[in-house]
Amino acid sequence: MKLINFYNQVVNFGRLADPRKDKQRIKSFPDSAILFGKPNLEIKKIMVGIDIEVAELLLADRIRQREGLDLVIAHHPEGKAYAGLPEVMRLQIDLLTQAGVAQKTATKLLQERMAQVERRVLPQNHTRPVDAARLLNMPFMNMHTPADNHVYRYLEAIFNQKANRAGLLQDVVKILNTIPEYQIAQKFNTGPRIILGNPRRPTGKILFEMTGGTEGSVDVFDKLYKAGVRTLISMHLSEEHFKKVKNANLNVVIAGHISSDTLGLNLLLDKIEKSAKQNFEVIACSGFTRIKRK
Numbered sequence: 497m498k499l500i501n502f503y504n505q506v507v508n509f510g511r512l513a514d515p516r517k518d519k520q521r522i523k524s525f526p527d528s529a530i531l532f533g534k535p536n537l538e539i540k541k542i543m544v545g546i547d548i549e550v551a552e553l554l555l556a557d558r559i560r561q562r563e564g565l566d567l568v569i570a571h572h573p574e575g576k577a578y579a580g581l582p583e584v585m586r587l588q589i590d591l592l593t594q595a596g597v598a599q600k601t602a603t604k605l606l607q608e609r610m611a612q613v614e615r616r617v618l619p620q621n622h623t624r625p626v627d628a629a630r631l632l633n634m635p636f637m638n639m640h641t642p643a644d645n646h647v648y649r650y651l652e653a654i655f656n657q658k659a660n661r662a663g664l665l666q667d668v669v670k671i672l673n674t675i676p677e678y679q680i681a682q683k684f685n686t687g688p689r690i691i692l693g694n695p696r697r698p699t700g701k702i703l704f705e706m707t708g709g710t711e712g713s714v715d716v717f718d719k720l721y722k723a724g725v726r727t728l729i730s731m732h733l734s735e736e737h738f739k740k741v742k743n744a745n746l747n748v749v750i751a752g753h754i755s756s757d758t759l760g761l762n763l764l765l766d767k768i769e770k771s772a773k774q775n776f777e778v779i780a781c782s783g784f785t786r787i788k789r790k
Contacts, residue, residue, distance in 0.1 A: 497772045499567065500535035503637060505768045510642020513649045515707065516590040525641045526580025527573045527709060531626045533635030537566065540774075544569045544765075545782025546757050548636070550628040552782055557632045559779060568629070570638040571757045571784070575626035577638050581709050582614040584641050588708035592716065595703050596723030605713035613710060643760030644707035650763055651704050651729065651751075662702070666695035668729060668749045676787050677762065681755035691733065693747030700726025700747075706756060711737055717744035731756045754783040762787050 511522045541564055543556050548570035556568045573581055585606060592602035629636035654671065655662060662668045672678050672688040681687040703725045705711075711733070717740050720728075727747040741748055766789050769775055778786045 497539050497768075497774055498535065499530060499533050499537040499539055499635060499637070501772075502539055502567075502768065503530050505771060506639045506642050506764065509764060509767045509771075510639070510645050513642070513645040514587070515594070515645065515648055516587060517594075526583040527577050527640040528638055528642055529573075529575070529577040529580075531575045531577065531636045531638060532629040533567065533637065537635055539566045539776065541565050541777040541779070542567045542569055543779040543781060544571075544761060544786070545780070545784050546571045546754050546761075547782050548572075548574070548638070549625045553625060553628045553632055553634055553636070555781070556634055560634070565779070567635045567637065569761075570636070570782075571640060571643060571761055573638050573640050574624075574636075575622050577640065578620065578622050579617060581617055581640075582610045585610045585613065585709040585712070587641070588712045591703070591708060592712075592720075595701075595720060595725055597716065597719045601719055602716075605716050605719075609713040639761070639764060641707060641709060643757065643764045645760070646763035646767075647731075647756050647760040648704050648706040650759065651706060655702065662699045664695065665690055665693050665697050665699055665727065665747050665749065668699060668702075668727070669695075672729075672749070672751055675759065677755045677759040677785070678752060680758075680785055681752045686752055686755065688749060688751050691738070691748050691750050692742055693727070697747060698726070700724070702727045702729060705730040706751075706760075714740045717741045717746055720744070721746060758784050758787075762789070 510525055511519055514522055545552055548568055559565050589602045589606050593599045669688045678688050701724045705728055714737050721744045729749045729751055732753040780786045
């Protein structure tokens with residue numbers, strides 16, 4: 497498969513899995529990109545990691561010298577994709593309105609948060625790993641929100657199954673622990689856990705915080721409670737967000753950051769391989785473990 501076709505598949509499958517109802521508006525994902533490499537490059541062997549920076553690219557170059565390598569894929573954005581992170585957060589407006597928050601309120605809160613993230617992102621040295629890839633002549637890309645969208649849809653589907661209806665908070669953890677990526681995380685003491693709420697407390701209405709670039713507004717949680725949401729299933733939660741969630745009396749289950757990212761990458765790679773009728777040779781690194789599903 498050519499690099500450009502691989503990237504186009506990332507965008508296409510990311511769009512199909514996107515939680516937004518109006519998918520016609522989704523033309524691209526600003527936080528996912530071919531960061532370096534010729535579009536017509538043929539891809540057979542790839543190195544995939546959650547975070548790919550200069551050290552991982554040097555490792556990739558050593559592997560290429562030893563046994564060959566065509567492409568390095570990161571999950572988290574770098575270069576222009578990192579600079580595009582605030583824009584993809586608009587997705588969260590749709591998630592909040594679907595949860596019952598007024599659209600005007602959701603839009604205002606997200607616009608303020610997007611501006612905050614933009615101020616944080618703009619001063620960063622975005623091109624550092626991309627420059628390393630260029631100097632090494634190492635093809636390099638990342639796929640962020642398209643993979644995160646798959647986590648959202650996958651968990652949504654699992655929890656919507658009649659057999660997996662989580663009545664209590666402890667049931668959420670049990671269900672998550674049936675998923676291989678979270679089972680692996682348990683071995684490293686980073687598996688799913690309840691960080692707010694009694695294990696025997698009813699879950700009520702659940703909101704999945706698995707996509708949308710990064711954490712949203714700290715001022716949204718009381719709005720979610722008023723909209724009927726009682727439990728958040730999140731990848732991660734900052735201390736500032738934690739305090740606000742606690743004040744809003746919401747339950748929180750942390751599924752796991754790296755394990756959730758790994759789940760999304762695996763689901764997306766499975767779809768690309770099936771569509772292309774091609775199995776890639778994958779070297780897993782930087783927190784990623786390749787797990788194939790039928």
